[in-house]
Structure formats: C-alpha cells, structure tokens
Amino acid sequence: MDASGQSIDKGTSLMSQVLKDSGEKIQNCFQCQKCAAGCPLNFTMDVLPNQVFRHIQYGHRDKVLNSKTIWLCASCHTCSTRCPNNIDIAKVMDTLRGIAYRTGAVSGEKNISMFHKYFLTLAKYTGRTWEPGFGLYELKSGGLGGFMGWGLKAFLRGRMGIFPSFKGDKAYKDLFKEVDKGGAR
Ligand code: SF4
Numbered sequence: 001m002d003a004s005g006q007s008i009d010k011g012t013s014l015m016s017q018v019l020k021d022s023g024e025k026i027q028n029c030f031q032c033q034k035c036a037a038g039c040p041l042n043f044t045m046d047v048l049p050n051q052v053f054r055h056i057q058y059g060h061r062d063k064v065l066n067s068k069t070i071w072l073c074a075s076c077h078t079c080s081t082r083c084p085n086n087i088d089i090a091k092v093m094d095t096l097r098g099i100a101y102r103t104g105a106v107s108g109e110k111n112i113s114m115f116h117k118y119f120l121t122l123a124k125y126t127g128r129t130w131e132p133g134f135g136l137y138e139l140k141s142g143g144l145g146g147f148m149g150w151g152l153k154a155f156l157r158g159r160m161g162i163f164p165s166f167k168g169d170k171a172y173k174d175l176f177k178e179v180d181k182g183g184a185r
C-alpha cells in the first residue's frame, strides 16, 4: 500500500494494474486511432494515445510510464468522447500518471513531476494557480530569468497580484482532504 492508499504489486502487469485502478476495459481498444486524431496535444506527444494503449496491451511498461505523453495530456476528454468502445482514455491517462508517480518512473519530460507537485501545492494552499508562487518552481527548474521577464510585465499591467486572492471554500478544502486520505481517484 502506498501513501495514497492504493496498492502497487510489482509483479502485476501494467495492464492488470490499469484495469484495477481505472476500471476501463482497455483490452477492447482496436486501434481505430480516433483518440490520437482528435487529441489537441498530439503534436507534443512522444507516444500517441492509441499507441499508449497498444504498449499497455503488449506489456511495454517503460514505454508508457517513461513517456512524456501521460504527463502532457491535459485531461480534456476529447479522446474519451470519440472512442467507439467508450473507453475513458483521459481516466486511463490519469491512472497512468498515478502509477508512474507511485512507482517513481522517470518521465521523458524534464521537471514535469516537480511542476505537478508545485501546481498542486499552490492550488491546495492558495486556491488557484498563484503565479508568484511559481517563482520557486522556476528557480529550481532553471527558468527564473524568463519568469521574471513575463512576471514583471504581468504585474505592471495589473494581471498578477502579489498575494493570493482566494483561499478556497469548505468544499474545496474537503476535496484536498479526500485526496490526502487517498479517498479520491
Ligand atoms: S484527454 Fe489527453 S489524450 Fe485525450 S484528447 Fe485530451 S489531451 Fe489528448
């Protein structure tokens, strides 16, 4: 059992793990490629969504968990609405991110795990993506110069406040408590 309350059995195939965690019937994918064709971020991906499914079916664990794709997916659900087999592909991508994170898989996309950690921490404590807080991420990832440039412009134009404007209501805080307990998936 890991910190999120979900179990990872190292002997379990990626296919079985994804089936267990997502409940999606990925074995039904017949490679029509409608997901990849409609994905607005397909040009950024190293492995297209339909290829992710093929790699899972073939047991190519590293090809999937080390890919940029699972982290670049924006969870827009376009693919899920296009799949003729009603596979919720966005949910599978989310599941794969969870498995990659919990097993410590290194992504081909540099700093992506750190980016997600900063994003979620800021969302949790400031209620939204609070740009000045991202300065720390930019400092650690080597992008501080660029951040200072656009950050200053945004601040001077009144587009970026120094302090967070929203702290989150009770429902919002309860959501993060559920996530911390491992109750939300
Ligand atoms: S949910 Fe992800 S994979 Fe699916 S269309 Fe959107 S960005 Fe592409």
Ligand code: SF4
Pocket: 028, 029, 030, 031, 032, 033, 034, 035, 036, 049, 050, 053, 082, 083, 084, 085, 087, 089
């Ligand atoms: S749209 Fe569905 S069936 Fe077609 S390739 Fe994508 S996951 Fe497979």
